[in-house]
Amino acid sequence: MAKTLSFGILHMIVAFTVAYLLTGSLVVGGAIALIEPIANTIAYFFHEKVWDRVRASRAQHAAPHVMA
Known part of the structure; x- marks a missing residue:
């Protein structure tokens, strides 16, 4: 569970960073x-x-198909 939680946090950090770098907006x-x-x-x-x-x-x- 710790690995899943840490990956979820990492995912959110990456998503935030990419969106912020593309938009310059903390809110977005x-x-x-x-x-x-x-x-x-x-989606998954x-x-x-x-x-x-x-x-x-x-x-x-x-x-295998069995014929009767």
């Missing part, structure tokens, strides 16, 4: 640092759902 940098990780987490959830379907489809096609 702060907003992006808070919103971007949340958006990324939601759906990304995993898609890959679960891909894996299931591949497993189904790889299974």
Whole structure:
């Protein structure tokens, strides 16, 4: 859990720094640092759902077909 927390903090620092350097705004940098990780987490959830379907489809096609 400590590793996950430290990566989350690092992610927010990087997001803030990039946004601040691009805009020069502390407010925009702060907003992006808070919103971007949340958006990324939601995107990751759906990304995993898609890959679960891909894996299931591949497993189904790889299974040997038994003739009755």
